[in-house]
Amino acid sequence: MIAQIGDRLVLEGTHLGDARRIGIVVAVAHADGTPPYEVRWLDTGRTSLIFPGAEARIENRHPDETSEPAR
Known part of the structure; x- marks a missing residue:
């Protein structure tokens, strides 16, 4: 799994x-984009460090997106 700052992390139940x-990746620990990620959750606004498992996927930010989607 590879992510960049601004990508969405989606965790399925x-x-x-x-x-x-759904959260927004706000920090990536490794230059190659591998976990762990610091994620700000859209439902709570809280930030946490996560090592995503099999139930997770990354949705890459579209290049022309400059802000996060509305809640």
């Missing part, structure tokens, strides 16, 4: 009833 979580 792993159990019945779990909600999908």
